[in-house]
Amino acid sequence: MRAGAPIVAIALGLAQPVQAQSAYSDVPEPIRAATCARADDWSARALARSLAPPLGLPPVAHPSDNPPSRAKIELGRKLFFDRRLSINKTMSCAMCHVPEQAFANWELQTAIGVEGRSTKRNAPTILNAAYYEGLFHDARDPALETQYLAPLLARNEMANPSAGGVIALLEALDGYPALFAEAFGAGPSLDRTGYALAAYQRSLIAGDTPFDRWYFGGEAEAVSDEVKRGFALFTDKADCASCHTVEADHALFTDQQLHDTGHGWLREQARQAPPAATRVRVAPGVVHEVPLATIAAVSAAREADLGRYEVTEDPDDRWKFRTPSLRNVGVTRPYMHDGALPSLAAVVSFYNQGGAGHPQQDPRIRPLGLDAGEEAALVAFLEALTSPDIACLAAEARIEPPDNH
Amino acid sequence: MTINRRQFTALTAGALAAGLPFRVFADETCQSPYMPKITGQEEYVYVWTLGVEGMGDEQDKLVTIDLRPGSETRGQVINSFSVGGRNEAHHAGFTSDRRYLWTGGLDTSRIFIFDVHTDPSTPTLHKTIDTFVKDSGGCVGPHTFYALPGRVMITGLSNDADHGGRTALVEYNDDGDHVATYWMPTAADMQGAVAVDGAVADGYGYDVRALIRKNVMLTSSFTGWSNYMMDFGQMLGDAEAMKRFGTTMVQWDLHTRQPKKVFNVPGAPLEIRFPWGANANYAFSTAALTSQLWLIYEDDAGEWQAKAVADIGDPASIPLPVDISIGADDQTLWINTFMDGKTRLFDISDPHNPHQVYEKVIASQVNMVSQSWDGKRVYFTSSLLANWDKKGEDDQQYLKAYTWDGSELVEDFAVDFYEQQLGRAHLMRFGSSELYG
Numbered sequence: 001m002r003a004g005a006p007i008v009a010i011a012l013g014l015a016q017p018v019q020a021q022s023a024y025s026d027v028p029e030p031i032r033a034a035t036c037a038r039a040d041d042w043s044a045r046a047l048a049r050s051l052a053p054p055l056g057l058p059p060v061a062h063p064s065d066n067p068p069s070r071a072k073i074e075l076g077r078k079l080f081f082d083r084r085l086s087i088n089k090t091m092s093c094a095m096c097h098v099p100e101q102a103f104a105n106w107e108l109q110t111a112i113g114v115e116g117r118s119t120k121r122n123a124p125t126i127l128n129a130a131y132y133e134g135l136f137h138d139a140r141d142p143a144l145e146t147q148y149l150a151p152l153l154a155r156n157e158m159a160n161p162s163a164g165g166v167i168a169l170l171e172a173l174d175g176y177p178a179l180f181a182e183a184f185g186a187g188p189s190l191d192r193t194g195y196a197l198a199a200y201q202r203s204l205i206a207g208d209t210p211f212d213r214w215y216f217g218g219e220a221e222a223v224s225d226e227v228k229r230g231f232a233l234f235t236d237k238a239d240c241a242s243c244h245t246v247e248a249d250h251a252l253f254t255d256q257q258l259h260d261t262g263h264g265w266l267r268e269q270a271r272q273a274p275p276a277a278t279r280v281r282v283a284p285g286v287v288h289e290v291p292l293a294t295i296a297a298v299s300a301a302r303e304a305d306l307g308r309y310e311v312t313e314d315p316d317d318r319w320k321f322r323t324p325s326l327r328n329v330g331v332t333r334p335y336m337h338d339g340a341l342p343s344l345a346a347v348v349s350f351y352n353q354g355g356a357g358h359p360q361q362d363p364r365i366r367p368l369g370l371d372a373g374e375e376a377a378l379v380a381f382l383e384a385l386t387s388p389d390i391a392c393l394a395a396e397a398r399i400e401p402p403d404n405h
Numbered sequence: 406m407t408i409n410r411r412q413f414t415a416l417t418a419g420a421l422a423a424g425l426p427f428r429v430f431a432d433e434t435c436q437s438p439y440m441p442k443i444t445g446q447e448e449y450v451y452v453w454t455l456g457v458e459g460m461g462d463e464q465d466k467l468v469t470i471d472l473r474p475g476s477e478t479r480g481q482v483i484n485s486f487s488v489g490g491r492n493e494a495h496h497a498g499f500t501s502d503r504r505y506l507w508t509g510g511l512d513t514s515r516i517f518i519f520d521v522h523t524d525p526s527t528p529t530l531h532k533t534i535d536t537f538v539k540d541s542g543g544c545v546g547p548h549t550f551y552a553l554p555g556r557v558m559i560t561g562l563s564n565d566a567d568h569g570g571r572t573a574l575v576e577y578n579d580d581g582d583h584v585a586t587y588w589m590p591t592a593a594d595m596q597g598a599v600a601v602d603g604a605v606a607d608g609y610g611y612d613v614r615a616l617i618r619k620n621v622m623l624t625s626s627f628t629g630w631s632n633y634m635m636d637f638g639q640m641l642g643d644a645e646a647m648k649r650f651g652t653t654m655v656q657w658d659l660h661t662r663q664p665k666k667v668f669n670v671p672g673a674p675l676e677i678r679f680p681w682g683a684n685a686n687y688a689f690s691t692a693a694l695t696s697q698l699w700l701i702y703e704d705d706a707g708e709w710q711a712k713a714v715a716d717i718g719d720p721a722s723i724p725l726p727v728d729i730s731i732g733a734d735d736q737t738l739w740i741n742t743f744m745d746g747k748t749r750l751f752d753i754s755d756p757h758n759p760h761q762v763y764e765k766v767i768a769s770q771v772n773m774v775s776q777s778w779d780g781k782r783v784y785f786t787s788s789l790l791a792n793w794d795k796k797g798e799d800d801q802q803y804l805k806a807y808t809w810d811g812s813e814l815v816e817d818f819a820v821d822f823y824e825q826q827l828g829r830a831h832l833m834r835f836g837s838s839e840l841y842g
Contacts, residue, residue, distance in 0.1 A: 404536075
């Protein structure tokens with residue numbers, strides 16, 4: 001059996017008893033790809049999905065120069081999981097965007113790249129990334145066709161010395177020239193690699209959530225009354241929907257804008273003046289207060305994260321980050337751009353307190369006055385945004401094992 | 406029942422006097438019992454060393470230091486073989502014929518096989534296995550290389566699906582051909598094993614050791630690539646990462662390679678050491694994060710059990726016990742604690758009630774410990790993992806040799822691996838020309 005391979009078929013979202021898979025009670029169960037039977041025509045399903053999205057989602061905007069096809073999606077999937085496409089053959093896109101972890105990474109607050117190098121940000125899910133107008137937490141890249149180059153070349157991600165060298169590698173690896181020829185009628189190139197990766201990612205569409213079936217599908221019983229109450233708070237008292245937008249016939253839960261919520265500013269304060277001690281859980285139920293000096297002795301310096309400012313160098317953009325979609329947010333913890341918040345309850349609490357309250361903070365982030373029941377209702381609503389289709393997307397992703405040297 | 410040092414010495418002397426092929430089982434005390442041995446003075450120590458960016462040739466390398474008494478180069482680096490790249494050089498082990506030394510990289514999963522018999526003073530690269538992940542079906546991070554007859558049993562630490570801790574045992578033959586992969590049991594797939602004492606089979610791996618006459622093989626559990634590769638301080642502050650450490654040890658059927666029992670050993674149990682006594686049916690391990698010494702033992706009913714038998718330092722300060730080395734007479738156990746740079750000697754004459762009898766600060770940080778068979782020479786190196794080692798001036802990288810007279814460690818010589826632009830000194834293995842006639 002391969003690591004991570006499914007054993008027990010448990011439909012995501014169904015309340016079946018599950019045997020604990022970890023001695024840590026707060027480690028979530030991985031998404032079980034075995035919910036979905038192996039489908040050799042998976043790419044046909046993926047193509048259909050990217051052309052006709054499920055309930056709750058708008059049509060995907062495919063660029064005119066990159067219409068989707070099965071061949072592109074199949075090639076894109078293979079590229080996405082190929083660990084050979086990093087300088088020392090250890091990293092692929094999927095090492096940070098893990099299918100069984102909802103194409104995010106539940107096991108790290110911030111992603112780790114080649115040779116264990118630190119990054120500043122949490123690996124976001126790529127589910128529904130097709131809808132973003134700006135990619136990365138700082139929206140620095142406008143298109144999936146070009147987005148891949150940054151992690152491919154970043155020294156603390158895949159660390160390839162050159163993009164051209166990767167294309168030369170693809171030309172030399174068995175299988176790739178034929179797959180490129182089938183998809184594009186031509187061999188590997190930078191453009192065509194981006195087209196294929198984009199086509200695959202635009203097939204990772206996950207909607208038809210309990211919320212969608214209730215709100216857009218008219219199924220009154222699809223969600224609980226608490227969820228409905230949470231949605232009412234979301235659009236009214238809590239005012240979440242002013243940034244996490246909901247339209248009449250679909251909801252992306254993002255305004256595609258960048259905001260200073262105060263979280264980035266708070267984290268910078270903590271970086272500059274770290275706490276005197278850190279609570280470290282060394283085993284289930286065993287927590288020690290570790291002094292700062294002990295932590296510092298084994299810590300490399302961490303970089304500041306100024307958010308959108310690092311793209312524009314405009315002081316007004318300091319600590320601004322893109323509004324993330326909230327779809328599938330119940331299965332993409334930890335939260336915020338740096339994964340610093342461990343749970344939806346912690347996120348709701350942060351916003352209920354009004355963020356950091358520093359002068360540049362977006363005025364929409366303000367104390368909300370929610371009581372505990374209202375916070376719980378908001379969390380229940382957010383958890384109703386989980387698609388039942390993720391397990392099948394994971395199964396498609398694992399149709400073949402990752403490529404290795 | 407255990408044998409004490411006096412009984413052991415008598416046994417050895419008796420065997421030698423009778424001309425029996427009594428075999429001192431290893432150059433030092435923690436090797437596979439299937440392996441030929443050095444019966445006297447170790448002549449060389451091979452140090453599997455991590456390359457450091459901006460230092461020397463920046464590559465991982467096998468460094469050879471002369472230990473021959475009277476040699477003009479005693480205590481000096483006499484050879485260094487660079488293998489290319491930084492692979493997260495970590496552990497190494499000889500084949501059962503002791504002619505080859507397999508060295509592994511936890512990051513790239515490459516295995517470098519050195520010929521140490523043609524000229525033990527000058528190891529040469531015999532073969533490189535760079536298909537470990539593909540061979541094994543997705544296992545990442547070859548760690549322990551444990552000699553079985555004609556085979557090398559390798560523990561993995563991670564996998565190619567998520568770089569988490571679920572992993573496998575991987576068996577190769579001495580020629581370097583993959584034989585089989587045995588995934589660690591998980592709660593979702595126990596493979597016939599039974600979890601006891603509330604254990605939840607996590608599928609994690611670290612070390613492997615065997616007690617042949619009992620047909621018992623034990624494995625321990627550490628953490629996956631994401632954690633062992635990342636900055637240590639960052640990880641301590643990452644609550645999600647800290648949930649991904651091993652909490653189990655597994656008892657296997659040595660011959661069939663089937664997992665039998667999963668023990669609850671929280672806090673990342675690392676090194677495993679069986680004693681050498683003919684009736685010593687137990688092993689020790691240390692839990693790194695909880696700083697506890699564990700005993701895995703056969704009870705009166707013939708069932709194997711696991712229990713914590715001692716704290717190592719003050720667990721609340723996270724001393725981080727790392728390498729351990731058991732005395733050949735089964736009476737003592739060296740335990741290094743990385744964070745305070747100490748080595749600690751535990752009296753284990755009663756394995757159910759061990760206690761510390763000595764400690765000494767070796768340096769700002771210390772990881773590996775190896776001792777000669779007679780216990781009179783003890784060697785220490787410094788590096789734990791490239792991104793876990795201390796930063797700044799506390800990042801001392803060395804091999805230090807000591808003599809031990811039963812009451813005090815006295816420094817003999819030291820090699821500064823940074824001053825010599827070598828890198829981070831990790832695992833030690835001894836060599837001798839006497840082995841090869």
